[in-house]
Amino acid sequence: MPQGMTVRTRGGATHLECTATGETYESESLRGLSPAGKPLFARYDLDSLAAEFTPSTLTNRPASLWRYEEVLPVRDAACRISLGEGFTPLLAAPSLADRLGVERVWIKDEGQNPTGSFKDRGLCLAVSRAKELGATALAIPSAGNAGSASAAYGAAAGLPVHVVVPKDTPAPILAEIRALGADLQLLDGLISDCGRVVRAGCDEHGWWDLSTLKEPYRVEGKKTMGYELFEQLAGRLPDAIVYPTGGGTGLIGMWKAFEEMEALGWIGSERPKMFTVQAAGCAPMVRAWEAGDTHATTWEGARTYASGLRVPGAVGDFLILQALRASGGGAVAVRDSEMAEWVHIMGAATGVFAAPEGGAVAAAVPKLMEMGLVDPADEVVLFNTGSGLKYVGMTPTD
Numbered sequence: 001m002p003q004g005m006t007v008r009t010r011g012g013a014t015h016l017e018c019t020a021t022g023e024t025y026e027s028e029s030l031r032g033l034s035p036a037g038k039p040l041f042a043r044y045d046l047d048s049l050a051a052e053f054t055p056s057t058l059t060n061r062p063a064s065l066w067r068y069e070e071v072l073p074v075r076d077a078a079c080r081i082s083l084g085e086g087f088t089p090l091l092a093a094p095s096l097a098d099r100l101g102v103e104r105v106w107i108k109d110e111g112q113n114p115t116g117s118f119k120d121r122g123l124c125l126a127v128s129r130a131k132e133l134g135a136t137a138l139a140i141p142s143a144g145n146a147g148s149a150s151a152a153y154g155a156a157a158g159l160p161v162h163v164v165v166p167k168d169t170p171a172p173i174l175a176e177i178r179a180l181g182a183d184l185q186l187l188d189g190l191i192s193d194c195g196r197v198v199r200a201g202c203d204e205h206g207w208w209d210l211s212t213l214k215e216p217y218r219v220e221g222k223k224t225m226g227y228e229l230f231e232q233l234a235g236r237l238p239d240a241i242v243y244p245t246g247g248g249t250g251l252i253g254m255w256k257a258f259e260e261m262e263a264l265g266w267i268g269s270e271r272p273k274m275f276t277v278q279a280a281g282c283a284p285m286v287r288a289w290e291a292g293d294t295h296a297t298t299w300e301g302a303r304t305y306a307s308g309l310r311v312p313g314a315v316g317d318f319l320i321l322q323a324l325r326a327s328g329g330g331a332v333a334v335r336d337s338e339m340a341e342w343v344h345i346m347g348a349a350t351g352v353f354a355a356p357e358g359g360a361v362a363a364a365v366p367k368l369m370e371m372g373l374v375d376p377a378d379e380v381v382l383f384n385t386g387s388g389l390k391y392v393g394m395t396p397t398d
């Protein structure tokens with residue numbers, strides 16, 4: 001093949017759409033938030049795709065998120081950066097199910113992604129697409145794992161990455177970001193403060209901002225979790241999905257995937273109950289859900305050792321709350337000490353060494369049952385979003 005030749009793939013969006021106003025924009029240049037300041041979603045020609053993109057076409061495809069190429073935005077095969085992300089195992093957890101008193105429990109083990117967390121899915125797509133659309137340097141504020149994932153995919157793409165994280169980010173994650181060649185800046189503050197530093201760098205140096213939902217493609221990578229659940233459950237969706245929520249990209253992404261799968265004719269209008277789990281020391285979405293609000297206010301004094309959940313405000317707050325309500329789900333907070341306790345229970349019962357965020361979702365199930373939101377007859381998917389190895393040395397804050 002002649003050098004520089006573009007090999008077109010089956011992927012590609014038709015346009016972008018503002019999640020708040022519904023206004024549409026072309027999708028083939030770098031775009032951040034919509035003019036309304038809200039996230040943009042990539043849209044596809046699902047009506048045309050429905051005829052040829054069926055579950056049976058997936059059978060012999062690679063075991064990575066790129067198996068869903070028709071509903072992913074990257075067009076040029078040379079820009080599909082891959083480190084083997086996605087298609088993580090959905091593990092049956094019968095002992096944990098007995099312990100929880102639930103009919104059927106599965107663990108979606110996202111700790112098995114290339115950098116040990118599900119951030120790889122989002123950053124794989126965001127970096128691939130940024131490269132395709134001509135970005136020359138990338139930047140990200142992170143609570144930790146998104147920094148690792150950006151560093152990894154930036155390295156694989158040959159693009160420089162600037163990462164800004166709180167100085168108390170777990171040491172294994174800092175070591176990883178440095179080893180992957182990113183420029184790392186530590187800040188005495190929270191992810192929101194890191195975001196301000198990144199924005200200044202973007203304005204000054206022309207870096208491309210990969211912040212959660214501030215570009216349209218991380219959510220496209222995360223949505224593949226929804227497609228995977230459908231495939232791995234042999235063509236059905238579970239009754240309940242319990243998800244540790246920070247910025248909410250995964251929950252918003254799966255909700256988008258279900259909508260796409262309905263338009264493709266794969267599923268009907270049924271949906272799993274979607275549950276958000278947050279830390280008691282940083283629970284803006286739980287507070288908004290309990291108050292019946294459509295948006296969340298910033299959480300002051302955020303504290304939790306589950307660094308992925310130390311997110312005091314989310315630009316996609318209204319999308320998270322919409323999904324929780326439309327699905328008949330809900331939101332609940334758990335203390336760090338409960339997360340740690342359930343990391344041990346889950347580990348001993350299943351063989352999965354979960355991140356605190358994974359412990360949090362297990363800890364949430366008894367609470368959700370008490371609230372009458374999860375039924376003993378339910379089939380429940382627990383998201384372990386990261387590997388426990390990345391948090392070694394961190395201790396619960398409450």
Ligand SMILES: *Cc1c(COP(=O)(O)O)cnc(C)c1O
Nearest residue numbers: 145246247248249250308385386
């Ligand atoms: C980032 C992160 C979360 C939160 O994910 P969102 O999609 O931002 O809600 C949960 N767990 C881990 C391990 C994370 O790194």
